[in-house]
Amino acid sequence: MTYRFKTLLATAALAGLASAATAEDVNIRYLASQGGLNAHELAAELGYFDGTGITLENVGYAQGGPASLVALAGGSVELGSAATAAVLNSIAAGNDFVAAYPSNGINDDAQSIFYVLEDSPIKEIKDLVGKTIAVNTLGAHLDYVVREAFFQAGLPEDSAQLVVVPGPQLDQVLRSNQVDVSAFGYWQTTFEGVAREAGGIRPVFDDTDILGDISGGFVVLRRDWIAAHPEAAKIFVDASTRALDYARENPEETKAIFAKVLAERQENPEVAQFFKGYGVRAGGLPVERDIQFWVDVLERQGKVEKGKLVAKDILFATAPITN
Numbered sequence: 001m002t003y004r005f006k007t008l009l010a011t012a013a014l015a016g017l018a019s020a021a022t023a024e025d026v027n028i029r030y031l032a033s034q035g036g037l038n039a040h041e042l043a044a045e046l047g048y049f050d051g052t053g054i055t056l057e058n059v060g061y062a063q064g065g066p067a068s069l070v071a072l073a074g075g076s077v078e079l080g081s082a083a084t085a086a087v088l089n090s091i092a093a094g095n096d097f098v099a100a101y102p103s104n105g106i107n108d109d110a111q112s113i114f115y116v117l118e119d120s121p122i123k124e125i126k127d128l129v130g131k132t133i134a135v136n137t138l139g140a141h142l143d144y145v146v147r148e149a150f151f152q153a154g155l156p157e158d159s160a161q162l163v164v165v166p167g168p169q170l171d172q173v174l175r176s177n178q179v180d181v182s183a184f185g186y187w188q189t190t191f192e193g194v195a196r197e198a199g200g201i202r203p204v205f206d207d208t209d210i211l212g213d214i215s216g217g218f219v220v221l222r223r224d225w226i227a228a229h230p231e232a233a234k235i236f237v238d239a240s241t242r243a244l245d246y247a248r249e250n251p252e253e254t255k256a257i258f259a260k261v262l263a264e265r266q267e268n269p270e271v272a273q274f275f276k277g278y279g280v281r282a283g284g285l286p287v288e289r290d291i292q293f294w295v296d297v298l299e300r301q302g303k304v305e306k307g308k309l310v311a312k313d314i315l316f317a318t319a320p321i322t323n
């Protein structure tokens with residue numbers, strides 16, 4: 001079956017949704033991720049928003065999830081995307097956000113991997129004490145994975161120094177010995193694939209070793225925006241989660257779309273071949289553990305008052321929405 005025919009079938013499957021629940025004309029601004037393609041971007045490429053009144057507008061790049069949440073809180077975009085812990089920290093700080101759908105999940109196919117040079121003396125978690133670890137941003141997924149890894153090993157959570165390095169430079173700073181470890185996030189499988197193919201590096205651990213199968217992060221919306229645009233919000237989430245399923249069922253076609261988008265952004269389209277999928281469950285829907293795991297961590301660390309955050313009040317499928 002050709003890519004075009006599969007795309008037409010997928011678009012036709014959403015025709016009922018578009019005709020039954022057409023939103024008012026709504027423009028959704030967002031920040032893209034270098035070397036990445038969010039499910040809502042894939043949905044747009046597949047035509048899932050055609051006829052719904054929804055248009056997506058890429059207004060630039062976010063260095064990391066926390067930056068996109070700041071933009072969302074400030075009203076310069078309509079959606080953000082960040083690691084679950086970062087989302088929860090932002091909500092705890094007073095931002096009334098709703099987790100719309102899992103942006104990515106972590107499993108044996110798609111995961112964050114912590115790499116060292118082949119001849120590095122670092123073999124396990126305890127060897128990371130006092131070392132430098134390159135991550136894309138602070139206060140997000142990789143930061144919290146490192147902290148949780150140390151906690152589970154019975155070590156202080158701040159036992160290593162984290163250094164912020166953009167995704168495209170993670171391989172370079174590792175090979176030039178500027179850092180001891182480079183952490184490639186689950187959303188950076190394209191960069192990880194290029195580094196792995198070049199050889200000379202080896203993994204120490206990945207985030208599934210620490211967290212198990214879990215949603216790694218969420219695309220989030222403001223609660224007041226959802227209340228003002230309830231049909232648009234539903235269509236947006238439904239189309240995006242359908243795109244997650246499309247990517248799982250059509251990996252090669254998804255890579256082709258990925259490459260096309262990267263070329264249009266004047267990024268390197270060749271890295272699309274290393275895309276490993278979004279790693280989410282069938283149907284693209286989260287479960288309460290995806291949120292509750294990190295709620296428990298933040299409560300344990302004393303960063304969130306016990307009982308302040310409730311998973312069902314944060315997830316789009318169960319969150320109460322009022323005008």
